[in-house]
């Protein structure tokens with residue numbers, strides 16, 4: 001990719017041209033590599049960390065799409081890749097060899113290809129907010145081209161301290177992984193003070209599109225989390241904010257071996273959580 | 289009238305007896321088939337020399353197909369009555385005054401439908417239902433309106449026994465339109481086929497989203513590019529039968545189709561195809577259509593005697609004819625092979641460019657051919673991407689990419705469509721089954737429609753990959769009815785049999801799900 005020295009780049013794991021699940025309408029979703037949380041149920045752990053050049057995937061790639069420089073750096077040839085995902089399955093370091101360092105303009109070139117079919121872009125991860133300067137540059141260009149710009153974030157970055165980024169961000173989809181600090185620590189390895197502050201801040205400025213909770217009953221008190229998160233944001237709903245609450249059923253697909261045996265919540269449990277929210281006054285609750 | 293051989297008479301007599309004894313045809317289907325058999329014994333048309341060698345052939349070699357229009361066309365293939373005029377003025381022949389309320393309006397329409405002939409013996413167009421009914425709904429509440437619309441639409445489904453029957457909605461949002469969409473979502477019926485004339489500048493998003501939701505439940509409405517159709521046919525166009533753009537108060541005399549793949553088989557190489565084979569077949573088909581039209585207009589007496597014409601619900605000078613084609617994919621692939629090239633249609637730039645080149649040649653031919661009775665379309669036929677028939681084997685509809693070979697990415701598929709849709713004012717379309725568990729987001733579909741129409745796509749249909757009503761090629765059939773017929777039971781609608789054939793021969797249930 002075109003790595004100009006003056007432009008900020010971000011490590012791009014993948015770009016999905018048409019996505020129906022990353023915000024309103026049809027959007028191009030851009031997944032950045034690297035995350036600062038360690039969610040036990042992470043279902044794409046290969047986006048968490050960076051390649052250390054161990055070379056294991058290079059040997060197993062069936063298409064010869066991977067090679068290694070004498071210095072040990074892994075090179076990826078997208079033209080040869082057959083998208084078999086062998087590399088990310090064999091990697092023991094929660095990484096992927098298929099990462100491209102891209103500038104905002106590099107990404108926009110990919111985005112423009114599917115114009116006029118999309119209404120916007122969503123940057124996801126990994127954790128996208130680890131790259132605020134890249135996001136600002138990308139969103140500035142995208143907004144000029146009449147695309148709405150969404151962030152999909154774990155909430156660890158204090159958005160209220162970055163008005164420049166918020167000025168070019170149309171809305172945010174925010175994870176509330178657990179409500180009590182202990183539960184959050186147990187689920188993600190990190191605290192949630194900033195997450196909850198972000199939820200309120202974003203709701204206040206009308207840029208909170210969606211709250212999501214992955215319902216994994218073995219990890220945290222799901223009822224308490226959903227109830228408290230619901231109650232915390234209720235005043236904003238009452239003031240007219242439109243926020244969706246998405247309840248995601250924990251499923252073991254893609255989850256790391258050691259966390260794969262957690263209990264899957266039943267359909268009734270999911271419906272119960274939905275009822276909890278609708279009884280409270282939430283009218284847009286989605287179960288997936 | 290020309291004589292025919294005794295052998296042909298005997299064969300036909302046997303077919304007549306088989307029809308009478310058929311276990312799977314309903315009474316109406318038998319009567320209709322028998323009429324066709326009688327007509328097949330006539331020879332009244334002045335046929336161009338060489339036609340028979342191209343027409344009377346099995347599907348592997350047939351180059352021209354007249355889609356069962358018969359030997360002595362007694363009425364135009366597609367008839368598009370001006371229902372608005374009927375609602376305003378009533379009909380002397382039918383002894384009906386203009387309706388005064390919704391009850392009378394619905395009753396009048398249901399009566400009228402039984403008197404609209406077409407190739408199928410059922411009306412291929414049942415009107416812009418939202419516009420026709422909206423004024424009459426102002427005096428009833430939503431609940432009553434829905435009940436009435438429901439009864440009306442059930443009546444249509446159970447008496448118009450053929451899903452080549454089309455209602456139109458939009459582009460303006462109306463209360464009637466909304467209620468019809470709601471009711472269709474509940475009914476999940478195959479008839480009528482429905483199209484939303486869609487223009488994002490006229491149709492608001494709310495109404496369009498209602499349409500998407502209904503299409504993911506009952507495989508209709510489809511979306512027609514209103515701007516595109518209006519620019520070609522004027523404001524008073526309608527969508528009839530499968531997806532055919534035609535003039536209100538007119539229609540199409542005839543539709544014949546070239547089977548392009550079989551024309552390619554005749555050719556030595558690409559040069560021979562372009563310089564000899566294709567021009568030869570186009571010329572014969574055009575003259576065959578001219579002969580059919582001449583008989584309909586000058587001899588059949590239809591336009592002098594039928595009440596639709598006498599009372600001005602249709603006008604002879606608003607009819608045109610449809611110059612159809614199928615099998616572009618096979619044609620391009622065969623020609624690429626003959627040229628020793630590997631690229632395949634839908635996956636290779638050179639192959640697709642060849643498809644466009646062939647379309648340009650067909651268009652140029654059509655632009656140069658004139659027929660005195662097609663005044664409404666400048667004296668020319670309209671090109672039509674025919675959707676195929678049940679017995680087609682290895683013949684892809686119109687310019688579609690064969691099922692099973694669709695590009696992996698939806699975007700690439702749409703881009704391919706955008707190369708071809710613009711050539712067909714009298715209809716083309718592509719169909720996309722949608723995985724609704726993955727896409728719980730109707731705005732997603734609407735964004736795709738919006739983008740597609742900006743890129744010159746004409747007509748798009750969606751259905752949920754798990755729904756009972758599915759779109760076969762252009763028409764709708766219930767999967768459950770196909771299964772009934774497969775097990776040897778009679779079914780109400782004749783299109784179910786076509787759906788069964790298309791499922792077995794055309795693999796429609798194996799379309800790539802998006």
Ligand code: SF4
Pocket residue numbers: 050051052053054055056057058074087090091092093095096097
């Ligand atoms: S991606 Fe993983 S397996 Fe491949 S070289 Fe890097 S660390 Fe090793």
Ligand code: SF4
Pocket residue numbers: 060061062063064065066080081082083084085086087088098
């Ligand atoms: S997905 Fe990975 S292993 Fe498979 S071909 Fe691509 S680079 Fe190689």
